[in-house]
Amino acid sequence: MMSSPTPGKRQHIVDTAYALFKRDGFHATGIDRIIAEADIAKMTMYRHFPSKDELIVEVLEHRALRFERQLDRLAQEVATPEQKIGKIFDWHERWFRSADFHGCLFAHALAEFGDPGHPVFKAVARQKNGFKQRMQSILEKVMAPKQAESAAAALLMLIEGATLMAQMGLPAIDDARKAAAAVIASARTPQ
Amino acid sequence: MMSSPTPGKRQHIVDTAYALFKRDGFHATGIDRIIAEADIAKMTMYRHFPSKDELIVEVLEHRALRFERQLDRLAQEVATPEQKIGKIFDWHERWFRSADFHGCLFAHALAEFGDPGHPVFKAVARQKNGFKQRMQSILEKVMAPKQAESAAAALLMLIEGATLMAQMGLPAIDDARKAAAAVIASARTPQ
DNA sequence: TAGGTGTGAGACAGACCTGTCTCACCACTG
DNA sequence: CAGTGGTGAGACAGGTCTGTCTCACACCTA
Incomplete structure (x- = not known):
């Protein structure tokens, strides 16, 4: 045919x-x-x-899918939530050190397509939300849903910030890891 | 003349x-x-x-100067480091709520000018470094320089992340504030 | 008023952009 | 071998980009 x-x-x-x-x-x-x-x-x-914009969306969605698969694979390698989060930070540390690291493509897309109605903007929001949800699910094993959501948001912010720092050549992943530990410890014992 | x-x-x-x-x-x-x-x-x-690039650099440097002046003014309004950091978060919260908020111009510049040798890239790095240094100076009043540097990096990452979240319409400044408190508390009492 | 100087307005050049269109080709089917 | 439908290559259109250039005008001084 x-x-x-x-x-x-x-x-x-x-x-x-x-x-x-x-x-x-x-x-x-x-x-x-x-x-x-x-x-x-x-x-x-x-x-x-049909257009360059749709190609961009497809590129983003393909990378998002790939990222989520890697994340799930990492999470299955270890047992405790702390270890799973640690694996996520390990993964980012390796990414930052890779030769062709140029920052987060999704953050860059958000910078260039700031209109909330644009399909590219929506694709970015989907990816970040999905990442946050995954971390939240991990954290819910050891804390209440409300604390888990708050902690997941903090971890996401730390990782996004660390990615930006890495792009500027400032290594801050260790500081992010320490901060994440403090956040999780604080959320575990809300008193 | x-x-x-x-x-x-x-x-x-x-x-x-x-x-x-x-x-x-x-x-x-x-x-x-x-x-x-x-x-x-x-x-x-x-x-x-002389060129569009130099105009971009000038725009960034002007905004960086303006930001630093506002930061210094805020820091002088209160006494303790915790209050000064709190003021910084307050300022960002107001910024996120402002009508024409479109994310961090410096982060966007980094996304579009990823070459470390480009003047725009260098202008962004200067601004972020300056912001981090300012927070580090504040924190050094209540902790050792090493802890202060680590904590300042964490605060910067949280704020950068919160700015990105705010651009996507996800309010996370409260979570960032809580995480910042946890980080500072943890850095105040090491071990 | 005459001269000199910095400035504004817009035409222009040359390159690049996205997206469309035509046409030749190639593999398979009957 | 003849026909057919999907495909690749590149010319083309219309617009936009950065940056340059020319020329007329406004203003101040003498």
């Missing part, structure tokens, strides 16, 4: 766009550069994605 | 550019829109600023 699009090609576009968006930003990365780097025709791209 | 440029005009350009950058981002805001909004000629702008 030969009518189905090459399965790997769509993913190849997403991966190539991801690498360019991460390094240079969204507005600064043109379609021409994406198709040149991916070595495809422009029409191929526009047949897969 | 009439040879000096109108003093208020340069500042008017900076203010207008600031409002547009804040709302729409840096790459998405063109020079044409800035001069139209400021109601000036293009040559007037390029006579004051």
